[in-house]
Amino acid sequence: MSLKVYNTLTGTKEEFLPLVKGKVGMYVCGVTVYDECHLGHARAYVAFDVIRRYLEYKGYQVNYIQNFTDVDDKIIARARKMREKSSQKDLKELVREIAEKYTREYFEHMDKLTVKRVTQYPRATEHIGEMIELTKGLIRKGYGYQVDGDVFFEIGKFKDYGKLSQRKLEEMRAGVRVEVDERKRSPLDFALWKHSKEDEPSWDSPWGKGRPGWHIECSAMSMKYLGESFDIHAGGQDLIFPHHENEIAQSEGYTKKPFARYWLHNGFVTINREKMSKSLGNFFTLREIFEKCNPRVVRLFLLSTHYRKPIDFSDDKLNNARRSLERIDSCLREVERRKLSAPAARPCRGSIYRTRFEEAMDDDFNTAAALGVIFDLVSKINSRLDKGDLSSVTRVASELRDFCGVLGLSPESGQETRLExxxxxxxxxxxxxxxxxxxxxxxxxxxxxxxxxxxxxxxxxxxxxxxxxxxxxxxxxxxxx
RNA sequence: GGCGACGUAGCCAAGGGGACCAAGGCAGCGGUCUGCAAAACCGCAAUUCGUGAGUUCGAAUCUCACCGUCGCCUCCA
Known part of the structure; x- marks a missing residue:
């Protein structure tokens, strides 16, 4: 049976065939470390964590790279604010501190959500050299042009521009309604390199002191760790345009080779059906949510909707997830109590449940349907326990554990066995x-x-x-x- | 304005031409178990898939129109 994934690039579900048999190179855009993580971040990284787990379940060796954007306008803005308030510290020092703080918090929150660590977490500031090389190359090849201390990418030179977001250049021009930097040849041209002010973090470059534009880091780091062409590139739907579109332009303009082959994008978290965003002020940080809710519940909540669809958040829905999770847990607890547990069995010879589970997951990682199978398994186990028919409970329960593992929903191990x-x-x-x-x-x-x-x-x-x-x-x- | 997504029971949600008089979860109802509970089990609960028309032997699933909701086109997971 073959795995099908929805590819934003083609707008269809395609059979997943990696470049190298048995191996998958996967790059997911990470966070800009200037503020706390919110539910939207959780959704993305939980979704791609499950995808990674399922690929591994299928036997692939996954090389999973996720970056940290640790220098950019927002972090600098934040550092300036901090300095105004109290700190005597150097702006560069503050930028470093902020980045470090929120990187640390990112890991804390993802650990709680049982998001497995990826293979490597490269940071933008550690790859400035690679980015300068890329930018130099792009200028050489006619895609980049320099104005004062800035370097821009000229999108008109890249004929496939718009292929990911399925847009035509003319259509986009009509929609542009931001103030345009007059020095750019097209309003949609974007920065590869930005000159920086005296007190800002900066690096020496052929164009003077400055720092990289946002998009170039992902091109540089994905190429470095995964090669010029690789299998999966993923992120939130809000990154399709312009971020991923720009990455394609830079990377393919530079290498003349196809960049990522499958582009996966998760849907938004909404509140009252509106996109959760900072500007609307309707976002919930993970810190707040974890204060009143077990992270596993959050994870189950997130997986109860297919990853590409919008998911609406409310306390009510969390409670729903809470009760569902308790159903799984109490089943497993009972199995444990009756000493019917065994290590998760992996032999894939098909029980009807395993077949259904794999069918669901093979269909573009349909975790909602997969959960349906999990609950059927729970019912079956409970029913057998109730009837006292223990013959196959051990086997079925290990299957249940196995599936829970793929979704990252296994109960915490080391259940407390003693009381005061x-x-x-x-x-x-x-x-x-x-x-x-x-x-x-x-x-x-x-x-x-x-x-x-x-x-x-x-x-x-x-x-x-x-x-x-x-x-x-x-x-x-x-x-x- | 351009491009796109979605609308399935009280709520969440899968399915996406015939096995669907529609999976699964939450809530609800009736029963079993229990001192009472809890958990669990058994059973009930959408004759129907936003509305209207069309294609078809057959549509929740395809086409068109309409209504509604949301997103992208600007930093954003």
Missing amino acids: EDLMKLIQEREEARREKDWGRADTIRDRLRKEGIILEDRPQGTTWHKIRRSFCLENNLLLL
Whole structure:
């Protein structure tokens, strides 16, 4: 069975065939480290993390590169603001600090979302030399022109300009409504190199002191780490134009070879159906969301819609995801409890579920459909457990774990198996009370433990307990009131 | 203005010419289990896929029109 991916470049789903058999080179545009990550970032990196995981599941060796833009106008603007306020520090120093801070935070948040680390995270500032070389080459080949200390890319010289965003040059001109830099030959020409002001971060170049334009870094770094042509280039839909269009122009203008072969773009996160964005002020940072919600819940929420479609965010929808996740978790917990777990089985010989799961994922990474299979598996396991038919539970459960792993939704390992002594004692006390049919006391203890985040369940085989996350506690406490 | 996406039960969401009188989740309802719960199980719940017309033996799925929502064309995941 073959994997099909939707390619923005052609506007169709195509069979995925990597350049080199068994290997995939994949580049995803990373963040500009000038502010906190928000849900939109989470969506993109979770989506491409799942794609990476699935490619690995299929047996590919994935070389996954993601950059950090650690020098650009926004970071500099931020640094200026900071300096105005209090700091005596040098602007360049501040830029470095800001970049470092938000890079660190990026990793913290992605770790919580169980986004696996990619192969390498190159930074723009560490590849200035490569970018200068590229820019020099582009000038030599007639695509770049210098004005004062700036270098621009002349889009009119690249005949395929617009092929990714499926636009014609004339159409775009009509739409341009930003003030135009008069020195540019076309309003759509973009900067390869910008001269910088005295106090700004800068590097020596043939055009004087300056810094690279935004688009050139991705061309330079993807080429360096993945070669002049590679398999997958991905990012948010908002990067299609102009960022990715410009990358293509630069890279293909320079190498005369096809750049990325498959372009994948994720849809936006919306709030009340409007794009979440800084300018609208309707964005939620991951920090805020994680304060009240388990990151796994966020991840499940994000995967419940196909990655190319818009996904609308609300507390209500998070709660929905929360309950769904609890359904998976309680199933796995029960399997564990009955000692029916086994390591995730990988042999792909087809159960009907595995076939369905792979069909879903092969169809442009349809995680929503794949989740449907996961829940069918959960139902099957629960049903078997209920009937006491344990014969195939171990096998089915390992399949379930396997699929959860591909989506990055495996429960945290190392479930707590011990309770503080006083809490253990309370549970025993309740057992006694129940034996004596002192229901009042039993219920008091149960409620009290619940407030501690410990859920008791009386089963035919005896009482069980499990801890719940604070986020779950909050909700359950509300239910108690 | 140009280009594009979407509209499926109370909510989320998959499907994208016949196996669909439409998967799965949440919420809901009835039952089983329980001291009561919780969890779980069994069952019910869209005769219908924005509206209208058309193509077809057959349409949620294709075509056209209309209505509605959103996005890109400017930094943005």
